[in-house]
Amino acid sequence: MELTVRQRKKAVALVASLALTVGLTAALQRPAAAATDAVGVDFAASTGPFAGDASGALYALSDDGVPTYPVMAGARPTTITTKPPGGEQHPGGDPLDVTKEFFASGGKQVFVNIQDIYPDWPYNGGVRPSDFSTYAAKITAAVSTIKQKDPQHFDRYVFVPFNEPEGNWYGDYANLKSQFLADWSAAYQTIKAVDPAAKIAGPGLAYYQTNRLTDLLTYAKANNQLPDVITWHELGRSSLKDYRQNHYAAYRSIEASLGIKALPINITEWGNRRDLSVPGQLIQWLAMLEDTKVGGNTAYWTYAGNLNDNSAGANQANGGWWTMKWYGDLTGDTVAVTPPQANVPDTVQGIATLDGTRKQGSILAGGTSNDITLNLTGLNPKIFGTSVDVRVQRAAWSGYEGDLTQPPTVLAARQKVSHGATTVTIPNTDRMSTYQILITPAAGKAPVADVPWSNSTEAENTTLTDVTAYGQDTDANTWLYATSGKADVGSTNKVTAALTWNVTVPSSGTYRLAVLAGANKAPGRHALFVDGTFNQLITYTADLGWTYRGQAEVTLPLTAGTHTLSVRMSQDGTTLLPGSDIALDRFDLTRLAGPETSTYPARFARVIGTPQYTFGDGSTGAQLRIGPSTTGQFLLAAHDNGYYDLAIRYTAQKRSAKLALSLNGRTIKPPAGSGDGARKATLRVHFAAGISELRIGATGGAALLDSVTMTRATDGDAATTLIEAESGVLAGATRVATLDASTGSNASGGAKVTWLGGGSANTVTIARPAGTGAYDLGVHYANADQNNASHYNTDVISRPLTVTETGGASTTVAFRHNYSWTSFWWHTVPLDLTTTDGAVVLGGSTGYAPDLDAITLSPLVLSVTDSRQ
Numbered sequence: 008m009e010l011t012v013r014q015r016k017k018a019v020a021l022v023a024s025l026a027l028t029v030g031l032t033a034a035l036q037r038p039a040a041a042a043t044d045a046v047g048v049d050f051a052a053s054t055g056p057f058a059g060d061a062s063g064a065l066y067a068l069s070d071d072g073v074p075t076y077p078v079m080a081g082a083r084p085t086t087i088t089t090k091p092p093g094g095e096q097h098p099g100g101d102p103l104d105v106t107k108e109f110f111a112s113g114g115k116q117v118f119v120n121i122q123d124i125y126p127d128w129p130y131n132g133g134v135r136p137s138d139f140s141t142y143a144a145k146i147t148a149a150v151s152t153i154k155q156k157d158p159q160h161f162d163r164y165v166f167v168p169f170n171e172p173e174g175n176w177y178g179d180y181a182n183l184k185s186q187f188l189a190d191w192s193a194a195y196q197t198i199k200a201v202d203p204a205a206k207i208a209g210p211g212l213a214y215y216q217t218n219r220l221t222d223l224l225t226y227a228k229a230n231n232q233l234p235d236v237i238t239w240h241e242l243g244r245s246s247l248k249d250y251r252q253n254h255y256a257a258y259r260s261i262e263a264s265l266g267i268k269a270l271p272i273n274i275t276e277w278g279n280r281r282d283l284s285v286p287g288q289l290i291q292w293l294a295m296l297e298d299t300k301v302g303g304n305t306a307y308w309t310y311a312g313n314l315n316d317n318s319a320g321a322n323q324a325n326g327g328w329w330t331m332k333w334y335g336d337l338t339g340d341t342v343a344v345t346p347p348q349a350n351v352p353d354t355v356q357g358i359a360t361l362d363g364t365r366k367q368g369s370i371l372a373g374g375t376s377n378d379i380t381l382n383l384t385g386l387n388p389k390i391f392g393t394s395v396d397v398r399v400q401r402a403a404w405s406g407y408e409g410d411l412t413q414p415p416t417v418l419a420a421r422q423k424v425s426h427g428a429t430t431v432t433i434p435n436t437d438r439m440s441t442y443q444i445l446i447t448p449a450a451g452k453a454p455v456a457d458v459p460w461s462n463s464t465e466a467e468n469t470t471l472t473d474v475t476a477y478g479q480d481t482d483a484n485t486w487l488y489a490t491s492g493k494a495d496v497g498s499t500n501k502v503t504a505a506l507t508w509n510v511t512v513p514s515s516g517t518y519r520l521a522v523l524a525g526a527n528k529a530p531g532r533h534a535l536f537v538d539g540t541f542n543q544l545i546t547y548t549a550d551l552g553w554t555y556r557g558q559a560e561v562t563l564p565l566t567a568g569t570h571t572l573s574v575r576m577s578q579d580g581t582t583l584l585p586g587s588d589i590a591l592d593r594f595d596l597t598r599l600a601g602p603e604t605s606t607y608p609a610r611f612a613r614v615i616g617t618p619q620y621t622f623g624d625g626s627t628g629a630q631l632r633i634g635p636s637t638t639g640q641f642l643l644a645a646h647d648n649g650y651y652d653l654a655i656r657y658t659a660q661k662r663s664a665k666l667a668l669s670l671n672g673r674t675i676k677p678p679a680g681s682g683d684g685a686r687k688a689t690l691r692v693h694f695a696a697g698i699s700e701l702r703i704g705a706t707g708g709a710a711l712l713d714s715v716t717m718t719r720a721t722d723g724d725a726a727t728t729l730i731e732a733e734s735g736v737l738a739g740a741t742r743v744a745t746l747d748a749s750t751g752s753n754a755s756g757g758a759k760v761t762w763l764g765g766g767s768a769n770t771v772t773i774a775r776p777a778g779t780g781a782y783d784l785g786v787h788y789a790n791a792d793q794n795n796a797s798h799y800n801t802d803v804i805s806r807p808l809t810v811t812e813t814g815g816a817s818t819t820v821a822f823r824h825n826y827s828w829t830s831f832w833w834h835t836v837p838l839d840l841t842t843t844d845g846a847v848v849l850g851g852s853t854g855y856a857p858d859l860d861a862i863t864l865s866p867l868v869l870s871v872t873d874s875r876q
Contacts (some may be wrong), residue, residue: 042353043378043432047345048366051385051427054298054341057360060085060115061296062331063304065276069099069312070805070821071107075322077671077700080112081642082314082328083335086302087114088167088275090123090154091149093127096130097123098794098804099311102164103156116163118208118238118275118304120170121149128798135176139190143197150201165236167275168194169364171213180219188226188588197231211275212239213252221261228267240276242306244485247291247352255299271303280308281481282314284327285489286402286441287373293334293355294371297341309407309551310801312823316407321823321834322697323410326440329402330371332641332642333443336613337369338362342385344370353438353482355379364618365610366390366448366629372433373402373441381431381444386424394423394449396628401458403441403737404491406556406592407521408548410697412644413605414443417456439491445611450628460598461560462510465492466591469508473501477590479554488554491523491593497553499533499576500588507573510596515566520545522574523561523593525553528791530830531586535561535579535845538571541578546753549791549827551801553590562599572596586751603646603719609712613640615702621711630658630711638667638704639712645694648785648833648868650723653701654716655688656876661708669702669865673781673837677706678873685876691723691869693783693834727785730773732760732859735849739768744858752829754860755787759831761858764807764851772848773862774811775840784810784838785832785863790822792855808856810836813845822857838864 039618063086089100122130177187227233282288296303305315317327341361348354358371399418405411467476475498479490533545550557576587610629616637668675678688733743744761746752794802803824811817819823825832
């Protein structure tokens with residue numbers, strides 16, 4: 008029997024802890040692949056303007072800058088749900104802290120769960136206050152505070168007086184219906200007393216219920232107290248079957264029967280644990296919500312500040328992020344998509360749009376382990392001509408904390424269109440992946456695939472020595488964290504433990520081995536052997552748990568042919584490596600052919616302002632017209648912290664035209680152009696690992712933007728200054744702590760600076776290069792601070808670090824939780840130095856700062872040139 012949502016939430020923590028005890032026999036074997044799953048896309052059948060409101064998140068943002076602006080803006084949530092000001096349910100997510108960047112990036116609405124003022128779950132011990140006026144006072148305070156402190160955006164807040172009332176105060180509905188309706192009226196009137204224009208949402212049900220919705224709408228209509236937005240949650244796997252007809256359509260029929268004009272709907276929590284971060288699962292939920300043009304926020308199962316598992320590390324993207332980003336890229340009208348099975352969970356689903364201004368068709372599809380055949384019809388020859396260019400990128404699952412840079416183009420073709428139709432078949436065996444398919448008129452250079460050679464090996468399919476394979480059947484139990492292949496390998500805590508497999512590589516060269524793994528709140532190490540000889544150590548940073556996957560990487564040279572790879576828990580055969588008890592999920596070996604390079608065509612960029620294109624020219628057959636009122640927005644992905652060469656190809660239409668550039672909101676002095684015509688600007692710029700936002704406009708005249716190419720320039724890294732934090736000058740209570748080798752820490756110098764902040768006197772001062780200008784300050788930090796939650800969430804706490812230039816300015820940046828005090832991540836802070844030699848002081852007067860291992864200082868820009876092409 009399926010658990011209720013309320014019971015599921017209570018069971019989540021238990022399920023996660025028991026998952027490793029499930030035998031391998033519980034793992035599902037992949038079924039024999041069918042020839043293909045056929046998906047119809049009719050570009051002549053519009054289903055209305057693209058809504059784009061399904062990718063919001065509950066507690067998506069925990070602090071100002073967590074996640075970073077580029078990560079948040081790239082995922083483009085238009086709605087979020089959070090607590091009221093001063094709410095105690097979770098330590099982060101105060102709307103007055105997190106909404107500045109949300110609104111700046113185009114965020115539309117913030118849903119405020121007023122009951123999150125309480126610290127416990129269920130609220131107030133699960134008991135309705137006997138004196139309801141005590142709760143009404145909390146409602147008044149929440150609405151009044153937001154109105155007073157953020158009046159500019161007050162009309163974008165939506166107040167939610169009750170969240171999951173079935174399990175909070177009104178569970179016995181047969182006897183408490185009248186009480187709930189009376190309390191709805193009291194809450195409604197309390198909110199409107201603060202401001203009659205305040206928006207209200209409800210009933211906030213934990214799952215769809217016709218009777219409660221009918222009762223509320225009937226009562227609210229009679230009393231002129233209808234909510235502005237209707238809300239409920241869709242959390243079970245069964246939602247993928249029932250939502251469209253048994254929930255959404257049934258709800259609309261209630262409105263019709265009562266004579267109520269259709270109200271906006273927001274599914275303020277959607278998705279299981281196994282769905283979040285997984286591209287092939289996310290697309291199923293996004294498709295059903297977009298089909299019905301409703302808003303939606305992903306459920307908060309883990310912790311705040313990482314877009315509900317759809318971002319990684321301090322500033323990085325995982326496969327889930329790219330899926331959300333692609334969804335946010337869609338423009339124009341949605342068109343009819345016909346999957347093989349529309350309302351069957353865990354099957355191929357999709358979304359498609361047509362944008363006539365761009366002359367572009369876009370499709371997102373995934374969720375199957377079969378090949379995907381797209382039968383495209385309705386391709387208007389006035390838009391697409393008689394042949395089209397097809398580009399297909401794949402977003403694979405990279406775990407929760409696994410970095411995924413720009414997804415590769417796995418299929419590219421120029422093909423004929425006959426009577427408005429053509430067919431695209433995508434080779435696919437991975438249900439966890441989603442594909443972005445872009446269709447444009449054939450023009451410019453024919454598109455080419457750029458997928459590097461790679462090989463994936465499931466850990467449970469290797470030769471296992473003194474380790475245990477565990478089933479992680481996320482179909483049978485959707486509240487488990489996602490696992491590749493529905494099994495992993497654990498109990499890696501013996502000297503004799505090893506996983507061994509053979510791989511045949513096509514050519515001699517450098518390869519990257521990425522290990523998808525779960526380190527249980529501590530860093531660790533394994534030994535990599537190649538052909539029986541020790542090669543190097545694999546270092547893992549800490550993760551939330553064994554089943555919350557991160558990713559460790561090493562590079563190694565291999566000659567063409569077959570090699571035996573072995574991951575072992577001992578390097579010498581007698582000593583167990585520190586922190587070796589790590590769950591191993593999948594091994595990905597990828598050929599690295601030259602420096603990391605990625606290209607971003609301007610015709611596929613987001614546009615700030617009015618999109619205008621010149622067709623027939625440029626590498627993709629279209630160039631974006633940029634100027635003072637039209638800017639191209641590019642979300643660039645860097646694998647490393649370091650320098651990259653940006654090549655910006657454009658056409659200056661006037662001799663006076665100059666590029667207007669900004670990187671993550673920081674203006675970059677444009678190159679000095681030397682005439683009109685085709686040009687290339689080249690900039691050597693420092694990037695933080697992960698996602699950065701590049702904006703390109705033009706001043707002094709319009710320009711046509713063709714593309715941006717980003718190439719790793721390791722020779723520029725010599726400009727970076729590395730400083731061990733413990734070498735700085737300590738003041739106050741700040742001290743140096745040695746990190747024993749037994750911790751498995753990745754600290755660079757075997758020590759860290761701790762007890763930093765918590766008062767203005769507790770600081771560390773570091774020397775800095777002479778000179779002024781824009782810098783990136785890299786901070787290798789650890790932060791495992793968290794609350795002891797009274798509920799199933801992991802209540803993590805971000806820690807502030809204040810950076811002060813002596814004689815200059817100060818800035819305070821939040822550093823998100825990273826699971827362990829002995830495991831370090833890099834996070835980059837923009838720093839503009841205004842004095843020639845003023846020392847940099849690190850501390851935290853508003854709270855304790857993270858522990859620090861090392862600091863880097865890198866000039867933001869090393870060189871800028873511009874030349875004719």
